[in-house]
Amino acid sequence: MITVHHLNQSRSHRAIWALEELSVPYEIVHYQREKTMLAPESLKKVHPLGKSPVVEDNGLILAESGAILEYLQENYDPDFHLKPQDPANKIQYRFWLHYAEGSLMPLLLMKLVFNSLGKPPVPFGLRTLGKALGKGVQKAYLDRQLETHARFIESHLAQNAWFAGETLSMADVQMSFPIFALLARGGIDNLPHTHAWKKKVEMRPGWQRTLEQGGPLNIPG
Template sequence: MLIVHHLNQSRSQRVLWALEELNMPYQIIRYQREPDMQAPPALKKVHPLGKSPVLEDNGHIIAESGAILEYLQERYDKSHQFRPQEEIDKLQYRFWLHYAEGSLMPLLLMKLIFSRLGKPPVPFGLRTLGNALGKGVQKAYLDKQIATHASFIESQLASRTWFAGEHLSMADIQMSFPLFALLSRGGINALPNIAAWTKRIEMRPAWQRAIQQGGPFEIPGD
């Protein structure tokens, strides 16, 4: 039996969605975030980094969303339904699998961190300075970078239904978390192609089942 170590409001939602798309049976071990939004120490008993998601299968402990999704596709997607076969689509597939966490998500994480420098747990006496610093970094660097990435993704989705061709693939599942984060905290309103893509996701029965299994999925803004 596949076991998913699932942290609420986290990247592990992607793994639940992938398993539902694959119609694979699995067990969920649930963890709740600490008051500071960090993962609980219990996750370090599963993997030394103490992060989620973690997948257990046949004695293997697999961490990192992209690695988990590739493992599931290679091992359980016997009909290659969730990996494209055309060469041009394969290139897109590989790009988006790595781009999601390698390029886009670090910017969105920094955006979240700098937007909270004027709030607890930052010490009270440093919050005014932290707020000014956070706003300055966002205006001078982060917002421009995020806008560039948003424009790039928006243009890519203008000519295709999914990220790696005309069918949903693991690349879409990998991109789901950062794009929901982009819509939540990116500060950009006019992204119709990305918004339409998220609506297509939310209409999929497997996504809906994953939400029922994993619990409410809302990525906090700033």
């Protein structure tokens, strides 16, 4: 049976959701973040990077969300429920699988870091300077970049029901975490199609079971 090493409030919700959509049996090993919000050291016993998600399947240990999702689709989705077969949609599928972590998530992580410079654990005496620095970087660079990406995504979803065509695919599973983070911390208005996509995700029984098994996904702003 597949084992998902699941860290609370993390990208590993993607692996659980994919398995739920594919109706593949699995078990979860739960990990809780430290007070620093980092993963516990015990995850390094599973994979040297100590990150989540990590999936075990018949002795194979896989890390990285995109690699895990592609593996699950290739090995547990013989009828291609979560991968489009139309050539044009295949191109979109591949693009969004890579875009999620390659282009969007680095900006969202930077947003979180710079938004936290005025808060603990930053030393008290440096918080005023940190807050000013964080706001400056966000205003001069990050917010503009995120606005560009948000409009790009919104334009795509205005013409497509899902990220790779008219049905859910692993591209949507991969994009779930950054979209939820973008809507939580991007501060960008007028994204009706992106919000509608998120609502469709939340209404899926597979996503609801994911939250039951993996706990809530409350991404900080």
